[in-house]
Amino acid sequence: MTLTQLEDHVQQTRRDILRMVHAVNSGHPGGSLGCTEFFTALYGEIMDYSTDFKMDGIGEDLFFLSNGHISPVFYSTLARFGFFPVEELKTFRKIDSRLQGHPTTHEGLPGIRIASGSLGQGLSVAIGAALAKKLNNDDKLVYTLHGDGELQEGQIWEALMFASAKGVDNLISTIDYNGRQIDGDTKDVLDLGNLRAKLEAFDWLVLEEKEGNNLEKVIAILQKAKSETGKGKPVAIILHTEMGNGIDYMMGSHSWHGKAPNDELLEKGLLQNPETDLKDY
Secondary structure, three states: HHHHHHHHHHHHHHHHHHHHHHHOOOOOOOHHHHOHHHHHHHHHOOOOOOOOOOOOOOOOOOOEEOOOHHHHHHHHHHHHHHOOOOHHHHOOOOOOOOOOOOOOOOOOOOOOOOOOOOOOHHHHHHHHHHHHHHOOOOOOOEEEEEEOOOOHHHHHHHHHHHHHHOOOOOEEEEEEEOOOOEEHHHHEEEEEEHHHHHHHHOOEEEEEEEOOHHHHHHHHHHHHHHOOOOOOEEEEEEEEEOOOOOOOOOOOOOOOOOOOHHHHHHHHHHOOOOOOOOOOO
């Protein structure tokens, strides 16, 4: 895909997110919007995967979303890259829908390998998958995404310690570092301090990108991370993003962590992100 085509995916995903959460007056637009470039880069440029989905993922890269509440961006990405029909996005959070508020596996939704939303668990699962790939002589990689607020969970730090101690060097974990969570700024709720130094103290190789909503730079940092795998250490990316990115009234605040726009604000957000050739669902 060209960069222009990928940028269209970013913009169309923003529209999908707004329309999904507005239709049911629930969901988590803020973090979803902040990660549109990451998901587009991952699925449009970086990962080696098949849309002929098989749960075991043998011979393909795997992705685990740990902060499952940002499901709108995940669902939009999976649909737009061919895992299931884009039309299904209309069913988000509705009765009997496969697109639940937090991703789940029991409805057999292609692209979803774990139920997530109970924060802190995704890294542990990903480490297990990465070790399984090593045992099976499968040279593909495992990717994860985590919220910065999620790092307040103790299980994350147990997993970080385990991964480096066991040389899980086929793992790339990205932290969506937007500085905000449901109750306010992370620095006020529970300050993460010098996150880079902490990750390095746990013997991870740490990369950092200050412009996490710049698609070209997100692609570049993910490519750099890939080049650092297989060298004895797991790789972490601290990706600085803006919650609600691309929607002016959502940016600069934690208040849109889990709140849907009304009719007027929906239209305002959509005007800021015009429909692309990919078309609305």
